[in-house]
Amino acid sequence: MLWVTPARSALVWHWEDPFTLSDRGMLSDWLTQTHAALQRYAGILPFDVHVYMHRRDGAKEPVPWANTWRDTEQALHFYVDPDFSEDAFLSDWTAAHEFSHLLLPYLGSENAWFAEGFASYLQYALMVEMGVIAQSEADARRDKKMRAAASALKVAPLSLPESMPELKKRGAYPTFYWGGAIYFERVDAALRKQGTSLQSTLRQYLDCCRLQKTDLDGLAATLNALSGSSVFASELTLMRETPGIPPRPAKSAGTTQKRGP
Ligand SMILES: [Zn+2]
Structure with a gap:
């Protein structure tokens, strides 16, 4: 198959509310850095990303709300309070999380645990890539969140x-987001034992297959083929059949590959 990956993926800006020129500069700098970090981590996105900016003045945090819309275009919506500093925006995990979603196609609301687990697992790796936090900090934050989710799901x-609708209903989002991340931690650990990683599989996926329409099982089959393993599907079966959550792997090495000096 001949597949030509576009040389670049542009950010297409939609300023939905009035923003000053300097606010636009700060906000576009923040998201341009996140977009670039995602592509250093996983390769060039085979599409442009539409960014919709909405104002939420007087918020308690820089990005009180954000979401992803994937239909005819790949779109991210950010609700922001531009009174916060650029440092505050860069230190916030929301953009890293939303951009991570773009690496996988939309898989339906019934598979939100998978999509949210994926974006949660990747968000701190992107912040490392942006130079905002150290790898050790990313590992520690991820570990803390997954430990809490595993403990909350222990007796489920x-x-x-199967628990996701109920967890959603009572607003237990961290539990289902970080419970889902445990699937990716297990997959990554198994791949590393086989001499590869989630990151390197994602790079291949983005390069060949991201624009293919698929469901969750089809995606797991594609990722299996690319990684030369069976873990994506076997771990999916385990997640579906294990009450609560499968155990976390003994030791996690994080999600980014070691780099030279
Ligand atoms: Zn999300």
Whole structure:
């Protein structure tokens, strides 16, 4: 198959509310850095990203709300309070999380545990790539969140995919986001034992297959083929069949590959 990856993916700006020129500069700098970090981590996105900026003045944090819309275009919506400093925006995980979603296609609301687990697992790796936090900090933050989710799910009678509607209903978002991240931690650990990683599989996926329409099982099959392993599908089966959550791997080495000096 001949596949030509576009040389670049542009950010297409939609200023939905009035922003001053200097606010626009700061906000576009923040998201341009996040977009670039994602592409250093996983390769060039095979599409432009539409960014919709909305104002939320008087918020308690720089980005009180954000979401991803994938239909005819790949779109991210950010609700921001531009009174916060650029440092505050860069230190916030929301953009790293939303941009991470773009690496996978939309898989349906019933698979939100998978999509949110993925973006949660990747968000701190992107912040490392941006130079905002150190790898050790990323590992520690991820570990803390997954430990809390594993503990909350310990006695759950149903599997995480089955518990998700109930967790959503009572607003237990960290539990289903970081419970889902445990799937990716297990997959990454298994791939590393085989001499590869989630990151290197994602790079291949972005290069060949990201624009293919698929469902969750089809995606797992594609990622299996690319990684030369069976872990994406076997771990999916385990997630669906294990009450609560499968155990976390003994030792996690993080999600970024070691770099030379
Ligand atoms: Zn998300």
